[in-house]
Structure formats: C-alpha cells, structure tokens
Amino acid sequence: MSAAREFLLSVLPSQDIEKYDGEGKRIPSVTLTFAQSLDGKIAGSHGRQLTLSGPDSMLMTHWMRAMHDAIVVGIGTAHNDDPQLNVRLIPEADKLHIKSPRPVVLDAYLRLRTDCKLLKNYRDGKGQQPWVFCASDPESASTERLARKSALEAAGAVVYEIPCVSGLLSILGLLRKLHECDIQSVMVEGGASVINTFMKQASQPRGPGEPPVVDTLIVTVAPTIVGDDGLGYTVGVSGDKLSVSDHLVLLGMPTESLYQIPKFTHTRTAMMGRDTIIAGKFI
Numbered sequence: 001m002s003a004a005r006e007f008l009l010s011v012l013p014s015q016d017i018e019k020y021d022g023e024g025k026r027i028p029s030v031t032l033t034f035a036q037s038l039d040g041k042i043a044g045s046h047g048r049q050l051t052l053s054g055p056d057s058m059l060m061t062h063w064m065r066a067m068h069d070a071i072v073v074g075i076g077t078a079h080n081d082d083p084q085l086n087v088r089l090i091p092e093a094d095k096l097h098i099k100s101p102r103p104v105v106l107d108a109y110l111r112l113r114t115d116c117k118l119l120k121n122y123r124d125g126k127g128q129q130p131w132v133f134c135a136s137d138p139e140s141a142s143t144e145r146l147a148r149k150s151a152l153e154a155a156g157a158v159v160y161e162i163p164c165v166s167g168l169l170s171i172l173g174l175l176r177k178l179h180e181c182d183i184q185s186v187m188v189e190g191g192a193s194v195i196n197t198f199m200k201q202a203s204q205p206r207g208p209g210e211p212p213v214v215d216t217l218i219v220t221v222a223p224t225i226v227g228d229d230g231l232g233y234t235v236g237v238s239g240d241k242l243s244v245s246d247h248l249v250l251l252g253m254p255t256e257s258l259y260q261i262p263k264f265t266h267t268r269t270a271m272m273g274r275d276t277i278i279a280g281k282f283i
C-alpha cells in the first residue's frame with residue numbers, strides 16, 4: 001500500500017460510523033484540508049493560485065479525493081483557480097475501483113461560469129456531475145437568477161437551494177442535503193472563506209454526545225515563504241486565554257450561541273517529499 005494511502009486510512013474516520021447533527025439529522029463525515037506555506041498563506045498576492053504542494057503531497061491529496069464521496073470548494077476558488085477537483089495522479093495500477101469525488105460548489109448567487117472545467121470535464125466524462133448549492137432566498141425567484149440557474153443546468157450542473165446563515169450558505173443545510181443525496185464523506189478544499197466557515201462551525205458549542213461538524217483536519221505545510229501580500233486564512237475565533245465567552249460569563253450573560261476555540265487533537269504527522277502533513281481531529 002502506498003505511504004499516502006496508509007497515512008490517510010490511519011487518520012480518517014471509519015465510514016461505518018453513523019453521524020447525526022444536534023437535531024438528530026444524518027450528516028456526512030467532513031475532512032477539512034488545504035496546503036499552506038510556512039508563513040500560513042494558501043495563495044499568492046490577490047489570491048493568485050500557487051502550487052504549494054510538492055509531487056508527493058499532491059499525490060496524497062489525490063488519494064484523499066478518491067477516499068471521499070464529495071469535494072467542496074467556494075465560488076471564490078471556482079472562479080480564481082478554475083479547478084478540476086478530480087482524481088488524476090494515482091498510478092494506473094491503483095486506479096481500479098477508484099472514482100473521482102462529486103464536485104460541490106458553494107455559490108449563493110449562481111455565479112459559476114458555464115464554461116468552467118468542472119462542467120466541461122463532466123460533459124467529457126472526466127469527472128462527476130457538479131452540484132451547485134445556492135441560496136433559497138426571496139431573490140432566488142428573480143428572472144436573472146432563474147436564467148443563471150437554467151444556463152448552469154443546461155451546461156450540466158445540478159442546482160440545489162439551501163438557506164443562508166448570516167449571508168452565507170448554511171453548512172448544516174449543505175451537509176444534511178448532501179447526506180440525503182447519499183454522500184457519506186465530504187472533503188472541503190477551501191478557499192480562505194470556506195476554511196473560515198468550517199473552522200467556525202467546528203468551534204460551535206455542542207450538546208452532549210453531539211459530534212463536531214468537522215471530523216478531521218489535514219494540512220500540508222510546504223517549506224516555502226509566500227510573503228505578506230499572500231492570501232492567508234482565519235479561523236474566526238479568538239485564541240485569547242480569557243475568551244469572549246469567559247468575559248460574558250463574568251458579566252452574567254448567556255454564552256450558548258458563542259463560538260469557542262476548536263478543540264483539536266493531533267493524530268499524526270508525516271513527511272511526504274519535502275512537505276509536512278499534519279493531521280488531527282476535532283473533539
């Protein structure tokens with residue numbers, strides 16, 4: 001077995017585990033993953049796409065894609081990188097029984113281009129049919145919006161409408177719908193805003209026995225420095241010893257709805273070529 005595959009099998013959760021959200025609805029397992037430089041950047045200046053991963057860790061990423069039912073990116077990444085999100089690098093001998101994950105784009109206002117590689121690949125038989133998740137808000141019935149939906153569907157996409165929370169698509173709404181559509185495992189690749197949302201979701205206080213929304217975090221750290229004009233990511237929660245919620249407890253205010261620093265525990269670190277892969281789980 002390849003080193004990358006062995007590593008992933010040791011850090012990803014078993015697919016036999018049934019996962020439920022706080023309201024008892026089934027949701028898929030979630031792996032949040034991305035590549036960053038030593039100075040914490042995921043892209044260059046103005047979001048310019050960078051190849052941070054070396055060949056070995058990139059191969060690991062393709063194995064990871066092969067081990068998930070769906071792969072999620074935000075519309076920022078879809079526009080900026082025009083990614084393919086399919087499995088291409090695995091050697092032919094290992095390719096039997098392997099399929100590319102279902103591409104899923106978070107795109108509240110249906111801005112995805114109809115000539116993007118995801119749709120082209122699907123039409124050419126080189127990837128699964130892309131699913132585009134948009135907002136089910138009152139504006140969704142506008143003529144312009146309906147025209148964009150029809151154009152995307154004609155180009156090969158399936159469009160799903162889900163609710164928004166604070167102006168962004170609801171992550172729980174997304175995960176519930178994905179599970180309804182038989183998706184048991186989701187790999188979230190980015191970009192910066194999507195990483196922020198999933199990190200925040202992983203930090204939300206949960207009821208007893210309720211699993212974290214994000215199960216696994218796998219970060220590739222490349223031995224390179226991008227510089228201050230590169231694009232970094234934020235986790236959306238404070239790491240101060242005395243957190244906002246502590247302050248509110250001191251003030252006697254309710255804190256249930258506040259985010260906490262994600263409770264993260266390290267599982268394994270591996271070198272793949274020149275890159276370091278750090279894996280852990282949210283608890």
Ligand SMILES: NC(=O)C1=CN([C@@H]2O[C@H](COP(=O)(O)OP(=O)(O)OC[C@H]3O[C@@H](n4cnc5c(N)ncnc54)[C@H](OP(=O)(O)O)[C@@H]3O)[C@@H](O)[C@H]2O)C=CC1
Nearest residue numbers: 034035043047074075076077108169190191192193194197
């Ligand atoms: N190094 C790496 O591993 C990776 C790097 N990247 C880099 O990341 C950059 C893109 O990041 P960014 O510009 O932040 O774009 P994202 O890919 O994170 O997309 C963000 C957009 O997605 C839409 N969206 C809908 N719902 C949500 C939600 N719940 N949470 C977050 N976003 C949501 C929003 O647009 P709307 O409101 O219109 O729907 C939002 O503006 C590129 O430079 C790319 O190269 C990307 C992936 C991996």
Ligand SMILES: Nc1nc(O)c(N)c(N[C@@H]2O[C@H](COP(=O)(O)O)[C@@H](O)[C@H]2O)n1
Nearest residue numbers: 035050051052053061081083084085189
């Ligand atoms: N693992 C990893 N390493 C990097 O250096 C990267 N830049 C990325 N980016 C992600 O991969 C997408 C491109 O995928 P395709 O090669 O087009 O299939 C890109 O959009 C990011 O999501 N990942």
